Amino acid sequence: MPANMNREDDHIVHFSQSCYADAYTQMVTQQGDQTSKPIRRRRKKSKGGNAGDGGAKKRKLSEKQVNLLEVHFGNEHKLESERKDRLASELGLEPRQVAVWFQNRRARWKNKKLEEEYSALKKEHESTIFEKCQLESEVLKLKERLSEAEKEIQRLSQLPAETVPSNSTSSSPSVDTMAGAGQPVLGECEIMDTYTDIFNTTTFYYAHAGMDWISQYM
């Protein structure tokens, strides 16, 4: 809520940068006071002073503060101004800081969520592809069996009036045959296309997340 801070944070009036120091971080210890240069600031890092736990020589929030904020964020991502003020005084921060922290936290949370959903979707997609492959090979298998069966029908219907040997009647022979020859049916399966597709269009480090099933083909 950067925009509306006017109300309760008037007194602060954005003294940008270093001017915040007092209000923001309780231990500023840093006097460097080059309040004038926004950029070019090459400060030395921590001076010996504060070390310790939440040290925060700059305007960083202390660990304790962040923890408490996290807890409250976990309970509720939104922040009504009543809660904001209460939290602020609990933490010794300006209400505005609390508001900004929540805002940023929400934004970060969204990105994280997106990443999670992406990898979940990817996993699901991969397994769907796998199932699709299985279906494709099943279709091939069935088509061959069907073609065999129809050949058989053709044969049977065309021989005029003979007695057919009883052991060739049932469909089981052809079934077994096809099942035995089932290996090469993957020829038409698009698994390899999809495979390369997946790995070419993504450059994320977790790209290999859910591809375990592929080992079944190797």
Place this chain on the structure above:
Amino acid sequence: MPANMNREDDHIVHFSQSCYADAYTQMVTQQGDQTSKPIRRRRKKSKGGNAGDGGAKKRKLSEKQVNLLEVHFGNEHKLESERKDRLASELGLEPRQVAVWFQNRRARWKNKKLEEEYSALKKEHESTIFEKCQLESEVLKLKERLSEAEKEIQRLSQLPAETVPSNSTSSSPSVDTMAGAGQPVLGECEIMDTYTDIFNTTTFYYAHAGMDWISQYM
């Protein structure tokens, strides 16, 4: 909207820090922004001096600067210091600013990319699901045809020695029959499961992006 008019003075406050003035902003300004609203201000505002300026405060980079930076970023996301310095002087910025801009640009580009890939993947996933459905129905169809064919074989092989009527021999009748009855085969298709899954696990505004195909079922 009248809503955001109140920011004017906020800007002024920052700007009065002055530190920015030189390095930042060549005026982004173009103020046509808030022009003439008679905003009733009631806050104590900052000190102020700045009355006269027509707006133009904000440390934002000018459009021209951003465009040039974008172009260079498009060519190469990395930034060697030679290039950085050259760019900086071209733009009238601190080299440090250029570096920061590139850093942020890279970081944010990643998120954007992730979002793009997410929606691309989702689209692909949906079409894969669709294809899988088609395959499932094809499998059902084939299984029925096969079963018909085997019944036929059974019949043919069991009738002793008759002359089979020529018009019932071919397999085409059963094929046509199945194709005609193709509609209800979706009964076992998991499309609805998947459908609800997709819409429950995502809350993005572009969730409906690639579901056009679903209209084929409605």
Place this chain on the structure above:
DNA sequence: CGCTAATCAGTCGTAATGAC
């Protein structure tokens, strides 16, 4: 030094709400 990742903050637009 440069980079990434994380963090903090300011700006703008805008929707929801309440007062006049």
Place this chain on the structure above:
DNA sequence: GTCATTACGACTGATTAGCG
């Protein structure tokens, strides 16, 4: 209705910590 306030989101700039 208009106007103001407030809260939020998206975007952007800047800082810091840590790695190589």
